[in-house]
Amino acid sequence: NAGVTQTPKFQVLKTGQSMTLQCAQDMNHNSMYWYRQDPGMGLRLIYYSASEGTTDKGEVPNGYNVSRLNKREFSLRLESAAPSQTSVYFCASKPTNQETQYFGPGTRLLVL
Amino acid sequence: QKEVEQNSGPLSVPEGAIASLNCTYSDRGSQSFFWYRQYSGKSPELIMSIYSNGDKEDGRFTAQLNKASQYVSLLIRDSQPSDSATYLCASSTNAGKSTFGDGTTLTVKP
Numbered sequence: 001n002a003g004v005t006q007t008p009k010f011q012v013l014k015t016g017q018s019m020t021l022q023c024a025q026d027m028n029h030n031s032m033y034w035y036r037q038d039p040g041m042g043l044r045l046i047y048y049s050a051s052e053g054t055t056d057k058g059e060v061p062n063g064y065n066v067s068r069l070n071k072r073e074f075s076l077r078l079e080s081a082a083p084s085q086t087s088v089y090f091c092a093s094k095p096t097n098q099e100t101q102y103f104g105p106g107t108r109l110l111v112l
Numbered sequence: 113q114k115e116v117e118q119n120s121g122p123l124s125v126p127e128g129a130i131a132s133l134n135c136t137y138s139d140r141g142s143q144s145f146f147w148y149r150q151y152s153g154k155s156p157e158l159i160m161s162i163y164s165n166g167d168k169e170d171g172r173f174t175a176q177l178n179k180a181s182q183y184v185s186l187l188i189r190d191s192q193p194s195d196s197a198t199y200l201c202a203s204s205t206n207a208g209k210s211t212f213g214d215g216t217t218l219t220v221k222p
Binding site for chain 2: 031101
């Protein structure tokens with residue numbers, strides 16, 4: 001099992017550009033999450049999806065949209081990137097009967 | 113006030129010593145508590161979870177929970193240089209969302 005995979009690993013954008021961060025899990029988990037982590041800080045929840053077809057806002061959703069394409073995939077879209085969105089983005093998944101989250105390797109995004 | 117607060121670091125201990133990491137939470141509805149370890153440039157990995165008051169031991173790690181005081185701690189016995197990392201405390205309600213603290217960076221000096 002690959003676990004949770006994320007693409008791309010690194011990305012540089014110019015202000016105003018758009019992009020989609022991809023996340024996939026092969027553990028048959030129902031719940032999936034997108035977090036951002038700024039230097040010296042913990043993880044802040046952007047959006048989450050409790051099950052296929054549902055999404056909910058987290059702590060910092062402004063400037064982002066998400067799509068739960070199917071049970072495996074949960075994408076995060078930046079429509080118009082801003083320098084404040086420079087961060088490391090982590091995707092995570094969680095089985096229904098546990099509270100433990102499993103994290104992907106992260107995407108490092110730099111917005112100039 | 114942040115929902116999950118961790119003692120400010122960085123924390124430095126000599127090899128073989130006990131490292132003590134502390135965390136408080138504000139949401140009394142929190143049911144589950146976690147300690148994640150994050151090496152520099154890597155993703156968080158779960159090392160301990162605790163759900164009821166008291167101590168939970170796993171090898172060199174002991175998690176302690178006191179719901180009345182809204183306090184969670186992690187003790188690392190016989191600290192090793194490989195334990196040098198940032199430790200993130202997290203709490204979770206039954207809604208399935210976790211809230212993370214800002215982390216405490218631990219350095220174990222040989």
